[in-house]
Amino acid sequence: MAAGGPSPKSIAFVGVVTLIVLATTGVWNPFPRLWTWITQTDPIAADAASWQTAIGGSPQTVTITGGTVVIEYRTSIEAYGLTGGVPLWKSDADWAGVVGTGPDAVVVTGRMLTAGYEVLDPATGQVRRKDPAAKAVWTYSDALLDLRCPRSNECELRAWDPRGTEPRWQVAAPGIGFVLDASNPDLPDTQPLGAAGVDRRAGGPGVLPHLIGLPGDGKVQIIDTAQGRVAQTRTADHNQRIAVAGSRVLTVTGESRDGTCYYDVIAHASDAGRPVWQREGLNLRTAGDGNACEQDRDPAGGSNVLLGVGPTGREELISAHDGRDLWRGDKGQRVFAVDNSYALIRSADGKTLSSWSFSRGEVAWRRAAGPEASAALTPYAAIVVEQKPARIVALSPRTGKVLTEARTDAKVFAAGPEGLILVSGRDMAYLPYGSSPAR
Incomplete structure (x- = not known):
């Protein structure tokens, strides 16, 4: 006996054929909307973001400058408008950096293994200046350095x-050699502390330091950036590391004895005369794990503040200028973040986060923190990342006032004067300060 009607597979096949015919003849094409529905993502921060947009990939860096958001990928650069997340321009350069702030800012771009760079307008992408020969650049909020x-x-x-x-x-700068290239190659200076969920470069470019060190051929040339001259040349022994912090040149020595490392830190001024200060037993964590005491890391801290561990094993914050203690921790306290003005410190019981003001020499504010919280400092906001549930809170570094917050597991890639840029996968969102908190 014959079946009583067409099978479900036959009906589905006829439907697909009909859709294809309608789409190819231009009568009706449902596929773009269907694909958008399939690939749409959840909001990054629905209660706090003013906009969200898809971007071209996983960013290397994101920088807010004026009314523009500049995104650096591995093989391209994009710019979006800060007001609504609208694409502005795109470049096929391999690297980028932002120089300056506000209306005076520019974007510097270049290609890997290729000399030269271009200076672009952040809003339009138009070329303002070209250099055909420089092989490395360093970007700051008030200056651009290049090396030929x-x-x-x-x-x-x-x-x-x-x-x-x-x-x-x-x-x-003779004797440097071909060891520095592209955008912001590492220099012997201080490094910011890392925080889970916040990019290390979220604060944007910093101010040009008074001194910088150019490494090469086993030496470090100390450049006075105010006068534009080589102030001195330092050569480190096998158990030493040279680093520049603010207006001081540090020589960190680590000697292996009795199964441990013994440290000594000497700070000189730019003229390399007598030491300005010296500290025995101060561990700036410049050596890797193990007992070899090999100095393979830069000290952590702000440009003028050093994070160290004293002989008793307690963390300390030291002025790079004169070596005095700015803060000395109790047993179990941990510094989460530090710049030249504040330090974010976790209590020994892990339940409280406090902000220490260097200018006041006291705690500026406190707030509760979860057991897996981390924190970072930028010029515009102290950022606290909570876990379980995932939450990002931006606070005033001076008062601890909440600027914005959101329930999200996205990463903070940039903090500007008026808000945060978050990225999750290939989606980017903007959280302006003062936006409604997610409760």
Whole structure:
């Protein structure tokens, strides 16, 4: 006996064929909307974000400058409008950095293994200046440094205003060699502490330090950036590390004896005269694990503040300028983040996060913190990342007032004067300060 009607598979097949015919003839095409529905993602921070948009990949860095959000990928650069997340321009450069702040800011781009760079307008992507020869650049909120090396033992360092057309100064830096390239190659200075859920460069470019160190050929040339001159050249022994902190040149020595490391820190001024200060037994955590005491890390801290561990095993914050203690912790206290103005410190019982003001020499504010919380400091906000449930809270570094908060597991990639940029997968959202908190 024959079946009583068409099978479900036959009906489905006829339906698919009909949709294809309608789409190819231009009568009706449901596929774009269908694909958008399939691939749409959940809101990053529905109660706090003013906008959310899809981006071109996983970012390397994100920087807020004026009304523009600049995104650096591995093989391209994109810019979006800060007001509504609208795409502004795109470049196929390999690296980028932002120089300056506000209306004076520019974007510097270049290609890997290729000399030269371009200076672009952040809002339009138009080229303002080109340099065909520089092989490395460093980006700051008030200056651009570039390095040209026509030969391996002949280099020249130049300083530029963000939108300048002529260098402020230029200085010969012989003996550096081809060891520095692309955007912001590592220099022997202090490094910020890391925080889970917050990019290390979220605060944007910092101010040009008074001194920088150029490494190469086993030496470190100390450059006075105010005067544009080589102030001194230092050579470290096998158990030493040279680092620049603020206006001081640090020599950190670690000797292995009795199964442990013994440390000594000496700080010199730019003129390399007598030591300005010296501390025995101060561990700046410049050595890796083990007993070899090999100095393979830069000290942590702000540019003028050092994070160390004293002989008793308790954390300390030290002024790089004169070596005095700015804060000395109790047993079990831990510094989460530090800059030149504040430090975020977790209590020994792990339940409280406090902000220590260096100018006041006292606690500025306190708040409860979960057992897995982490925190970071930027010029515009102290950022606390909570777990279980996932939450991001931006606070005033001075008062602890909540600027914005959201329930989200997205990562904070940038903190600007008026809000945060969060990224989750290939989606980006903007959380302005003062937005409604997610309760």
